Amino acid sequence: MRSINVDEIITCIKNMCIEANFKLASDVDVAIREAYDKESSSLGKRVLGQLLDNLDIAENEYIPICQDTGMVIVFVTIGQEVYIEGGSLEEAINEGIRRGYKEGYLRKSIVYDPLIRNNTKDNTPGIIHYQIVTGDQLQIIVAPKGFGSENMSRVYMLKPSDEVEGIKKVVLETVKLAGPNACPPIVVGVGIGGSFEKCALLAKKALTRNIGVGSDIPHIRKLEEDLLLAINDLGIGPGGLGGNTTALGVNIETYPTHIAGLPVAINIGCHVNRHVKRVI
Amino acid sequence: MDKYIKTPLTKEQLTNLNAGDYVYITGIIYSARDAAHKRLYEALMKGEELPFSLKDNIIYYMGPSPARIGQVIGSAGPTTASRMDKYTPRLLDLGLSGMIGKGTRSRELIESMVKNRAIYFAATGGAGALLSKCIKKSKVIAYEDLGTEAIHELYVENFPVIVAIDAQGNNLYEMNAQIS
Numbered sequence: 001m002r003s004i005n006v007d008e009i010i011t012c013i014k015n016m017c018i019e020a021n022f023k024l025a026s027d028v029d030v031a032i033r034e035a036y037d038k039e040s041s042s043l044g045k046r047v048l049g050q051l052l053d054n055l056d057i058a059e060n061e062y063i064p065i066c067q068d069t070g071m072v073i074v075f076v077t078i079g080q081e082v083y084i085e086g087g088s089l090e091e092a093i094n095e096g097i098r099r100g101y102k103e104g105y106l107r108k109s110i111v112y113d114p115l116i117r118n119n120t121k122d123n124t125p126g127i128i129h130y131q132i133v134t135g136d137q138l139q140i141i142v143a144p145k146g147f148g149s150e151n152m153s154r155v156y157m158l159k160p161s162d163e164v165e166g167i168k169k170v171v172l173e174t175v176k177l178a179g180p181n182a183c184p185p186i187v188v189g190v191g192i193g194g195s196f197e198k199c200a201l202l203a204k205k206a207l208t209r210n211i212g213v214g215s216d217i218p219h220i221r222k223l224e225e226d227l228l229l230a231i232n233d234l235g236i237g238p239g240g241l242g243g244n245t246t247a248l249g250v251n252i253e254t255y256p257t258h259i260a261g262l263p264v265a266i267n268i269g270c271h272v273n274r275h276v277k278r279v280i
Numbered sequence: 281m282d283k284y285i286k287t288p289l290t291k292e293q294l295t296n297l298n299a300g301d302y303v304y305i306t307g308i309i310y311s312a313r314d315a316a317h318k319r320l321y322e323a324l325m326k327g328e329e330l331p332f333s334l335k336d337n338i339i340y341y342m343g344p345s346p347a348r349i350g351q352v353i354g355s356a357g358p359t360t361a362s363r364m365d366k367y368t369p370r371l372l373d374l375g376l377s378g379m380i381g382k383g384t385r386s387r388e389l390i391e392s393m394v395k396n397r398a399i400y401f402a403a404t405g406g407a408g409a410l411l412s413k414c415i416k417k418s419k420v421i422a423y424e425d426l427g428t429e430a431i432h433e434l435y436v437e438n439f440p441v442i443v444a445i446d447a448q449g450n451n452l453y454e455m456n457a458q459i460s
Contacts (some may be wrong), residue, residue, distance in 0.1 A: 043442075046302075047404055050440075054410040058355070063409035064345045067355035105354060107345040107428050117315065119427050148360050148382075148405060180453055181360050181383035183405035239404055240383065240453055241442070272406050 002136040003083045004280055006092035009138070012278055013096025016142040017072060018104035020274040021064045024055055027210035028187070028248065028273050035185055035238075035245040044243025048185075051238070051271060062105075066272045069106040070144030072097045072126035073204060079135035094124040109147075129201065138280040141208050149186065149270040152178035155200055158262040167192065167264050168227060174266040175231050175247070180240020183270040187211060188231065188250045191265040192220075193257035202253040203267035208275040211249035224250045248273075284438070288336035289377040291397050297443050299450035303401065304438040309338040309380065313359050315429040316422070317367040324370055331422030331431060335375030340403075342380075343428035344412070353418040353434075357408030358382040361400065365389045372396040380441055384453050394449040401441035402452070414439040 024032075032055075036048040058065040074093055078084075084092075101108060101123040110124065111117040154177075156170045171190060178186070191202025214221040227250040237243025248271060257263060285293055287307025297303065310332055312320065323330055341361050345354030361381025368379070369392035377398050382405040385393075393400065403411060417435035424430050444452045 050404045050407045050410055054404075054407040057413065058409040061409065062348060063351070063412055064355040065409060066406050067343065067345045067357050067408040067412075068359070069345055069355075105346045105348050107343065107354070109343075109428065119429075121427065151360065179384055180402075180405075181362065183382065239402065241402075270406060 001081050001083050003085045004138055005085055006087040006089065008280060009084075009089065009092045010096040010099065012140060012280060013074070013093055013142060014100040014103065016140065016276040016278060017097055017100025017106065017144065020142055020144050020276045021069050021104060021106055022062060023059050024065060024272065025210070025275055027212060028271065029055065031211045031248040032185070032271060035248060039238065039243050039245055041237055041243035043241045044238040044245065047238035047241060048245070064106060066146060067107055068109065068146035068148060069101070069123070070146045070274065071110060072123065073143045073145050074126050074128045075131070075141040075143070075205065075208065076128060077131045077133055077139040079133055079137045081136040082138050090128065093128055094126060097124050097126045098122045139277065140280065141275060141277045143204075143208050143275040146270055146272065149178070149182040149268040152182045153203070153265070153267045155196065155263070155265045157196065158264055160260070160262050162262055164223065166262070167223070168230065170264055171227055171266055172230060172234065174268065175236070176234060178268050179236055182268045183272070184236055184240055185238055185245045185248045185271045187248050187269040187271070187273040188227070189267040189269060190227075190250065190252040191267070192252060192254045192263070194255040194263055195257070195261075196263055198255055199263035199265040200267070202255055203265035206251040206253040207267055207269045207273060208277075209251045215252055217254065220252050220254060224252050287338060289338055289399070290336050291377065294377065294397055294399055294447045297399055297446055299443050299446045299452045299455065301443045303441050303443060305338070305401075305441060306437050306439070307435070309340045309434050309436055309439070310421075311340045311342045311344070311432040311434060313341050313343050313429055314363055315426045316431050317364050319423055321367040321370060332433070334371055336377050338378035338380060339371070339376060340380040340434065344418075344432070345408070345428070347418075353412050353415050355408030356412040356415055358403040358405055361385055368392070372398050385445060390445055390449050390451065393445060393447065397447045399443060399447055400445040402444035403439070403441050411439065
């Protein structure tokens with residue numbers, strides 16, 4: 001058994017929340033710079049130029065990259081031999097978020113009740129997904145999610161007979177519907193298989209994989225590449241104002257599913273695709 | 281073509297602004313997003329006075345992150361405008377002449393813009409740090425309890441936007457969709 005004190009978790013989460021909001025993950029940074037070099041639309045290039053200037057200003061002047069510092073999504077992978085001591089793991093994660101959003105001067109964007117809509121004032125609670133594995137490590141991914149892109153995400157319960165073509169159709173439909181609203185260039189996370197809720201979780205998890213790291217499964221990697229080309233052919237462009245970069249990457253995660261089902265979830269991420277991973 | 285305008289955004293100025301124009305705005309604009317729009321709308325329904333005059337003014341759909349000591353405002357980029365579509369025709373009827381946000385607007389809203397003569401500008405989504413540097417003064421003037429969603433009076437200098445939908449109803453997002 002290996003024990004981890006909640007204080008270490010609180011500090012880790014706090015730092016990850018802050019880091020995610022000021023410095024873009026390097027895979028996304030590289031992807032935007034490459035998109036700028038390749039963009040042929042002058043308006044598209046202007047928008048991408050602003051986004052690159054924005055990244056520099058954010059990092060150098062301690063201003064969050066985007067004012068929507070997001071609802072904090074946390075993926076916790078906890079080894080069976082880890083023992084959490086000193087308090088509740090869930091409370092520690094939320095305390096880390098609370099401190100990160102206070103000390104980092106990040107926006108408090110959460111409401112208690114979805115109908116009454118009173119702000120919680122500390123950006124908690126986060127949304128925490130736990131996975132228990134073998135071993136003695138605690139891995140945490142913090143992925144603050146902005147809702148411009150989240151609002152454009154969709155779940156489709158397809159039929160097995162819809163096949164790959166059916167999947168491509170709904171992915172493209174979702175991206176077209178999103179248009180400028182999700183702040184293109186976007187990153188697209190797709191979950192295929194599982195159940196109604198599982199495919200959505202797969203799609204969110206897919207967004208945390210680095211751009212350019214394709215799926216391990218050859219026919220899925222091919223689908224990722226085909227979809228990226230098809231999405232960019234739509235010509236929606238940076239800011240939705242036309243151009244050849246609409247998406248920076250498409251990541252797909254899959255899971256076994258029922259003989260009668262083909263659940264497909266499309267989680268749109270904007271170009272501020274924040275994700276930080278640490279292992280304690 | 282780059283144009284420079286100063287607020288108030290009078291109806292006369294609107295005739296020179298066309299979809300696709302790159303515009304730099306200087307002057308006073310007002311931030312308001314979902315919760316503030318709901319309150320403004322409810323105030324109008326009850327016949328109450330609004331916290332600021334709409335006539336010839338511009339609303340910026342934005343909720344900032346908190347300012348550090350020495351900063352005027354935190355990160356301050358646009359939010360998705362279509363969420364405010366339900367409330368906006370009423371505000372346009374009362375003289376609101378400009379809106380800044382990002383993304384598409386509904387058919388009904390665009391019809392109201394043409395009827396009342398108003399412009400919708402798009403600011404670059406995700407450029408919150410960059411845009412915040414153009415905001416030189418900020419103060420909360422209403423609904424302070426809404427935190428980031430309070431109405432702020434902002435003084436901006438050369439705030440970069442593009443005319444997304446002009447007062448004739450020409451829509452840059454649709455024009456570009458045709459190009460692709």
